[in-house]
Amino acid sequence: MKDIIRELYEVETRGNYTSSQIEQGIHDYEVRKFSLKELEHITGNFSEKLGQDGFSAVYKGKFEYGEVIAVKRFDKRLRKPEQQFEKVVNIVKLEHKNIVRLTGYCYEPTKVPVLNDKNPDMYILQDVIENLLCYDFFPNGSLERILDDKSCELDWQTRHKIIRGICEGLHHLHVGCQDAPIVHEGIKPTNILLDDGMVPKLGDFCTSMAVTPRGYIAPEVMGTGEATIRSNIYSLGVLIIEIATGDRCPSDESSGRSYIENALKSWKQGSYVASKYPSLQAGFVQQVECWINIGLNCVEILPERRPTIGQIMHFLDTESTNPECYEYVEFSLSAGSSITAWSSSEMGDHANELDALESMLCDASVEPTKLSYTLLKLVTRNFYRLIGHGGFGAVYLGVLPKGKVAVKKLSILQDLSNTAFMDEILCLKKARHSNVVRLLGYCAVAEGQLMEANGTHVMAERTEMLLCFEYVPNGDLQNYIKEECRGHEWQVRYQIIKGICHGLHYLHKQRISHLDLKPGNVLLDANMEPKITDFGLSRFLAEGKSIIVTKQAFGTRGSIAPELINSGEISFKSDIYGLGVIITKLLTRDNNYDFDNWHKSLEVGCSQEKMCVELARRCVEYDQHKRPTIDEIIRELNEMENTIQEEEPPIIQ
Structure with missing residues (x-):
């Protein structure tokens, strides 16, 4: 019976980090040890909450002589609190103008009443650890508050100051620490605090990856759950893009990648920065564009292609010593060990x-x-x-x-x-x-x-x-369909269809099956003439051979032929399916059309457009043998054009 009672009272083993060991680790630094009672008094019994995440809450505390601090209180139910305090020893060593200063701590065993699992009507006392950290208080709050507050319009100079400070703080973590680089596990706007002069401070080094929004987490960390120096750069890149553009990153992973793709698209168009900062001089517009480019380099999918914080600091040094550098030199960070003019x-x-x-x-x-x-x-x-x-x-x-x-x-x-x-x-x-x-x-x-x-x-x-x-200057067909197609007449779209057909006809004559024919792999030149590109999946079909079989299906969802998915069959008819999808999107002027019913609601005008509707339907037949060949398609297009010419009335002089 005594053993059972002891089990009810005993807390699970929480590790070997004791209060005395913590004090030993930080005794050389000016960090005050508080009792729980003192912090309860300073915070008004934790009455004014400043913020909260999944495992801790931050409260405002005020001493009798007027100094204000922020007190972070970890959840008492937190398993292995010693792991959080293991980080305290590292935090206390961080003395930098862009890193939040630790001013005090509390690590105190206590007992709390909890329900008895065996008897729900009865409470028992359970041993827990109260662990709290004290920091400087920043009245401007977090970067997230500033970014979310639409009434708080930051000018570019202030945004640039914040970006620079974050980079300098991260550089100190990765390079400036004597023992080993320190990896921050939660680089996100809520963990960037701003002082009275809008100087940013990196904080909250005890953040769990579990409470960091996925939009800020590098793809490779999703599998391992472990942050690295390279994944810190990814998070930094998202922050840079957010600060430079003013557009917020969604919290989930898929929307986060879409956010990055949209930032890339806006940056490529070149007009976004000028519209965002209309009063900026040309040199500063180039500066904004350059920083967005740096952010995009930081969010490369492959970690090894991201710049190091040292490379970014090299750029900052160049920027500081020569503010006019944007007028005659371009920078890159993703390839090479330095930024080169x-x-x-x-x-x-x-x-x-x-x-x-x-x-x-x-x-x-x-x-x-x-x-x-x-x-x-x-x-x-x-x-x-x-x-x-x-x-x-x-x-x-x-x-x-x-x-x-x-x-x-x-x-x-x-x-x-x-x-x-x-x-x-x-x-x-x-x-x-x-x-x-x-x-x-x-x-x-x-x-x-x-x-x-x-x-x-x-x-x-x-x-x-x-x-x-x-x-090829006019970008890809996918972007054209999404952004510009609605403003163009049918003849422009028909010339694009015709050009793609002629390009595909040539490839098939050369015994080349493209195998990834989609709007994103068709470029448009200055005259809106289409050019098929991206032959990374293409295959040669030997003379007399119409089908080959692969063990693995590949291509783009929505444009890949059913037989390639079902049985791995590759043929010229695989390209015809992709062609049909492209024609359908040009007819509907929509990348997200209803595959089964699009033709029923489509309003068509000329006979040429009606014939292309029928052609598109035949191209996407489930049975590849029912699809036309590219020779048949070219012949039909020619016959259609001849018929239209014959039907045109003569011009009367």
Whole structure:
């Protein structure tokens, strides 16, 4: 009986961290130890709550002589409170203007009444640990309050000051600590406090990842649950984008990625910053654009492609010593160990290679050639201007003295990357058509890269794979359908359909099956002429062979043919299905149409549009054998145009 009673009273083992050990760890620092009774008195028995998360609440406390502090009280039911106080020893060492100062603590065993599981009418006393932390109080509250308050319009100079302070604080955590880098487990607006001068302070180092909104958590952490230096950079990137744009990041993971995609899209359009800050001078507009670009680099899916905090601080130093740097230099952080300004003398070292690349832009008969990594790094300004991102990699703008190019950096797993790289080169070398994007050159180079492994850093070899294409200025068809299609007449949309059909007809004649034909893989040039791109999934079909079978289905949901999903069958008819989806979206002017009933509610005008409705329905037949071939489609388009010409009345002079 005594054993049972003892079990009811005893709390589970909570660890080995005792109050005396905590005091031993912080005895060299000016941190006051409070009793629970003292903190109850200072806070008015915890009456004024400033904030709360899943495992703690923060209260306002005031001493009799007037000083105000913030008191964080952890949930008494928290398992292993010693883990939180293990972090206290690290926090107390952090002396930096952009880090919240710990001023006191309480770690006190106590007893609380809890219901008896065996007898619900009876309470028992349970041993718990009251653990509290005391910090400086900041009347401006958190960054979240400022960002949410629409009446509090921050100018760019203040926003820039906040961004800079957060970066400096994080740099101190990652680089400035003597023993080892400190990883913050909850970089989010609620954990950034602002003093009277709007100087930001990183706080709440005891945050659990469980209460951090998923929009701020790096994708790789979702699986491991463990924050790293690289995942801190991801969270920093989301914060930078939020502060620079004023648009809030949603809390869930999927909406968080959509938020980033929307930020990328707005940044690419170029007009967003000017509309957000209409009174800014040109140099400051470039500064805002540059910081949004830095934020976008920080939220790269692959952790190793994110900049380090050291690289970001290098940029801040450059910015401070030369405020006019935006007028003549572009910056990148995702590739390379420093931010580089390219001089005319460096350009001269690659003059011959540059001339050859420029001549290819003017002469479509020149074969794609091997290009050096240095040249591609040079023309993209160290991969600065991100203009697109897909499943196989990021695309950057390259600027030549007499033209522009698009440089695609593959960023998928190494074994898949090799295959996709070679497949795309082989397909594009064969494809020479006005409705297929033109490959100018390619590059594969092994580079040493510092990576984390088993708690340490090692130098690993990574192969950088790049493709250089002609630059197509009007973006992709997906964006056109979403944003611009409603303002264009049917003839513009028909010319796009016709151009895609001609491009696909050419590819099939070359025995190339694209296998990822969708609006996002069709680019539009200055004349709205479509160009098929992204051949990373493409396959060659040998002469006399109409179907091959793969073990794994691939492609984009909504555009992938049913037989590829069901049985792994690849054929030219797989592309016809994707073509049908594109035609349907151009007809409905909608990326989210009703697949089964779209044709019933569609209002069509001319006979040409009606024929395209029927063509789209046949292209997306579930049975691939019922779909037309591209030869049949081209023939039907020609016959349709001839019929329309014959029906047109003669022009009377």
